[in-house]
Amino acid sequence: MDVRDAGFQGNLDADQSESQISHLALDIGGSLIKLVYFSRNKDSPIDNNKDSKDSVIEGRLNFSNFETSKINDCLEFILSKKLHLGGFRCHEAPDGDKILIKATGGGAYKFADLIKEKLGVSIEKEEEMDCLVAGANFLLKAVHQEAFTYMDGRKEFVHIDHNDLYPYLLVNIGSGVSMIKVDGDGKFERISGTSVGGGTFWGLGRLLTNCKSFDELLELSHQGNNRVIDMLVGDIYGGLDYSKIGLSSTTIASSFGKAISDNRELEDYKPEDIARSLLRMISNNIGQISYLNALRFGLKRIFFGGFFIRSHAFTMDTISVAVNFWSKGEAKAMFLRHEGFLGALGAFMSYEKCGRDDSMAHQSVQRYPVCKPIVGDKICYPLNGDLNDNGSLECSVYAV
Amino acid sequence: MDVRDAGFQGNLDADQSESQISHLALDIGGSLIKLVYFSRNKDSPIDNNKDSKDSVIEGRLNFSNFETSKINDCLEFILSKKLHLGGFRCHEAPDGDKILIKATGGGAYKFADLIKEKLGVSIEKEEEMDCLVAGANFLLKAVHQEAFTYMDGRKEFVHIDHNDLYPYLLVNIGSGVSMIKVDGDGKFERISGTSVGGGTFWGLGRLLTNCKSFDELLELSHQGNNRVIDMLVGDIYGGLDYSKIGLSSTTIASSFGKAISDNRELEDYKPEDIARSLLRMISNNIGQISYLNALRFGLKRIFFGGFFIRSHAFTMDTISVAVNFWSKGEAKAMFLRHEGFLGALGAFMSYEKCGRDDSMAHQSVQRYPVCKPIVGDKICYPLNGDLNDNGSLECSVYAV
Numbered sequence: 001m002d003v004r005d006a007g008f009q010g011n012l013d014a015d016q017s018e019s020q021i022s023h024l025a026l027d028i029g030g031s032l033i034k035l036v037y038f039s040r041n042k043d044s045p046i047d048n049n050k051d052s053k054d055s056v057i058e059g060r061l062n063f064s065n066f067e068t069s070k071i072n073d074c075l076e077f078i079l080s081k082k083l084h085l086g087g088f089r090c091h092e093a094p095d096g097d098k099i100l101i102k103a104t105g106g107g108a109y110k111f112a113d114l115i116k117e118k119l120g121v122s123i124e125k126e127e128e129m130d131c132l133v134a135g136a137n138f139l140l141k142a143v144h145q146e147a148f149t150y151m152d153g154r155k156e157f158v159h160i161d162h163n164d165l166y167p168y169l170l171v172n173i174g175s176g177v178s179m180i181k182v183d184g185d186g187k188f189e190r191i192s193g194t195s196v197g198g199g200t201f202w203g204l205g206r207l208l209t210n211c212k213s214f215d216e217l218l219e220l221s222h223q224g225n226n227r228v229i230d231m232l233v234g235d236i237y238g239g240l241d242y243s244k245i246g247l248s249s250t251t252i253a254s255s256f257g258k259a260i261s262d263n264r265e266l267e268d269y270k271p272e273d274i275a276r277s278l279l280r281m282i283s284n285n286i287g288q289i290s291y292l293n294a295l296r297f298g299l300k301r302i303f304f305g306g307f308f309i310r311s312h313a314f315t316m317d318t319i320s321v322a323v324n325f326w327s328k329g330e331a332k333a334m335f336l337r338h339e340g341f342l343g344a345l346g347a348f349m350s351y352e353k354c355g356r357d358d359s360m361a362h363q364s365v366q367r368y369p370v371c372k373p374i375v376g377d378k379i380c381y382p383l384n385g386d387l388n389d390n391g392s393l394e395c396s397v398y399a400v
Numbered sequence: 401m402d403v404r405d406a407g408f409q410g411n412l413d414a415d416q417s418e419s420q421i422s423h424l425a426l427d428i429g430g431s432l433i434k435l436v437y438f439s440r441n442k443d444s445p446i447d448n449n450k451d452s453k454d455s456v457i458e459g460r461l462n463f464s465n466f467e468t469s470k471i472n473d474c475l476e477f478i479l480s481k482k483l484h485l486g487g488f489r490c491h492e493a494p495d496g497d498k499i500l501i502k503a504t505g506g507g508a509y510k511f512a513d514l515i516k517e518k519l520g521v522s523i524e525k526e527e528e529m530d531c532l533v534a535g536a537n538f539l540l541k542a543v544h545q546e547a548f549t550y551m552d553g554r555k556e557f558v559h560i561d562h563n564d565l566y567p568y569l570l571v572n573i574g575s576g577v578s579m580i581k582v583d584g585d586g587k588f589e590r591i592s593g594t595s596v597g598g599g600t601f602w603g604l605g606r607l608l609t610n611c612k613s614f615d616e617l618l619e620l621s622h623q624g625n626n627r628v629i630d631m632l633v634g635d636i637y638g639g640l641d642y643s644k645i646g647l648s649s650t651t652i653a654s655s656f657g658k659a660i661s662d663n664r665e666l667e668d669y670k671p672e673d674i675a676r677s678l679l680r681m682i683s684n685n686i687g688q689i690s691y692l693n694a695l696r697f698g699l700k701r702i703f704f705g706g707f708f709i710r711s712h713a714f715t716m717d718t719i720s721v722a723v724n725f726w727s728k729g730e731a732k733a734m735f736l737r738h739e740g741f742l743g744a745l746g747a748f749m750s751y752e753k754c755g756r757d758d759s760m761a762h763q764s765v766q767r768y769p770v771c772k773p774i775v776g777d778k779i780c781y782p783l784n785g786d787l788n789d790n791g792s793l794e795c796s797v798y799a800v
């Protein structure tokens with residue numbers, strides 16, 4: 001399948017027929033399951049390009065996600081839409097193993113038996129880092145206006161020169177954080193990571209507030225003031241800067257450092273202030289460790305992906321400020337519009353490796369095309385959007 | 401004053417006379433106030449070395465600390481022992497400013513007026529980083545068996561070659577963390593830091609547990625199991641290692657990542673497990689950022705100081721493991737027995753700069769001497785020791 005002429009649309013096509021869906025890929029992480037699947041446009045003929053060796057099918061890539069703890073909801077969603085038939089057929093396999101679904105992330109190992117039992121299909125496991133890199137490379141090369149910088153509330157798209165993309169640092173912020181030096185297609189090394197990631201934000205956030213969802217916590221952080229709980233340089237220096245070493249009075253000296261006070265208990269702090277301090281601590285820490293690793297390998301570009309970010313303005317701002325602060329303005333954080341689906345997209349792209357023996361969909365994944373936006377600069381994930389209703393990516397595929 | 405022939409003793413001398421105390425120095429941080437003062441041995445004559453231009457006084461350096469929030473307790477302690485008279489006299493100053501006490505840390509600015517009001521002495525502010533470095537250099541050069549490594553429960557003293565000490569990375573873990581590249585006496589640069597430090601451990605720990613003190617939280621962490629709350633690689637991978645990238649199933653993938661579960665609230669977790677996860681997250685993070693900074697500047701030695709460590713076995717072990725893991729065995733974390741008093745010692749050493757116009761104690765601080773241990777390898781701070789009863793450092797001073 002060759003994805004091209006792609007743009008973004010805000011919603012799934014509600015009346016898409018089940019028979020038009022094919023090529024499901026899963027990324028089953030510690031906290032979230034991400035799904036990518038292709039749906040053919042109703043009016044797209046299977047063979048509309050007789051001059052070409054390969055015909056083109058118009059359709060779209062759809063994105064969806066579920067909490068890993070609610071995997072049964074996810075499997076029911078797959079069954080209801082018959083997405084599980086969107087794998088590829090392996091004629092040599094014994095009965096029952098004929099349909100294989102591409103999946104990556106630790107859950108591809110952990111839940112393989114459950115998926116086989118519930119869906120009657122087998123999992124073809126794809127290596128997690130391979131998929132993250134393949135997904136990021138696809139987005140950076142194939143999708144127009146995918147990467148952008150974000151600072152002081154200003155979003156600026158970054159032009160990606162295909163001949164000057166590598167090397168770059170890919171920082172994928174899921175439950176934990178992986179840092180990958182990418183040197184080309186399939187050429188990469190996981191150089192670092194940190195356990196202080198999205199799972200830490202949501203895990204500590206749940207324990208410290210009454211929030212019922214990650215998004216509620218994120219939204220709350222937007223309204224909070226971290227200075228209530230964080231110990232600032234000015235708190236230690238009596239309101240003064242510590243100018244000799246370049247620390248202003250508002251620099252955070254110690255995250256949560258004011259909570260050491262005997263006079264206040266957890267219930268005396270506003271949840272929004274806690275959420276804000278937590279988000280700032282974690283985003284700043286990731287930005288710092290990312291920058292130090294980029295510096296170590298002389299990488300000029302740092303792309304941040306993973307479901308932690310969710311296009312959340314304050315998260316991106318904090319990461320950007322951290323990279324800017326530690327690099328003294330020499331490095332820039334960049335973000336990806338399809339940030340949360342790198343691994344799932346990579347697993348999806350790996351159908352290419354299955355060759356053309358796919359009697360169901362008659363499609364095969366091919367090299368990266370150039371995508372043109374159809375709906376321009378429409379944001380895929382609204383800041384506080386419904387995570388089960390992500391934007392889809394319009395595209396064309398080759399049918400063989 | 402020239403400190404030499406020093407060793408460690410576990411307790412303050414209970415019957416030391418007030419008149420024998422001189423040279424008080426303070427380090428007033430965001431969480432703790434650290435005090436260092438010299439007390440003359442009762443039987444030590446002021447002039448016992450008639451052959452020398454300078455006479456030698458036998459005595460000891462005493463260490464004490466208070467929470468910054470309880471500064472009034474600290475000032476009462478100082479008054480009760482008349483330590484505030486242990487500054488130096490400045491005859492040219494107007495009345496009321498004649499006695500100056502050396503102090504460093506942000507509180508030297510914040511509390512200068514309060515100290516003047518309560519003690520009737522003025523603060524002579526010393527720069528915080530200058531003091532940390534001076535204190536560390538003094539300990540590393542002057543005190544035998546000051547630095548050690550700690551791994552898997554084994555403590556090994558490190559021989560410090562005075563001709564091959566510099567450069568090194570000093571990581572001071574107070575409320576926040578400072579990372580300083582030290583190139584010589586007074587030659588240094590603060591290259592990095594992190595806001596995730598001791599204040600974060602104690603602040604978050606207070607909010608998440610019912611602990612009443614930092615030491616209670618630290619002690620609790622000793623009994624806990626971080627695997628209850630941390631999301632391990634094996635939790636994501638169904639018990640398997642993620643061997644391709646060198647992560648074992650027991651590696652922490654996401655600190656506090658299991659707390660995202662809907663089924664358990666804060667009260668369902670044991671405080672000791674929370675304390676352990678918190679300590680591991682923060683120690684590991686500091687170890688990682690320290691190593692990345694050491695690598696950046698090609699520093700072979702990393703010394704960890706600051707009151708966060710408190711000779712706590714698990715803290716040192718986690719930092720050591722982090723440095724070992726990230727450096728692939730190439731770097732080693734080292735610790736200091738007087739870890740918590742670097743800044744206060746540095747402020748104390750700065751009396752040297754006051755010259756010899758000190759009619760009260762007739763002493764002046766001079767160059768670093770070599771210290772010999774008197775009581776051998778006696779640990780200064782017991783693992784769960786009383787923080788208001790720290791070990792003192794026996795020494796001799798020159799009286800002029």
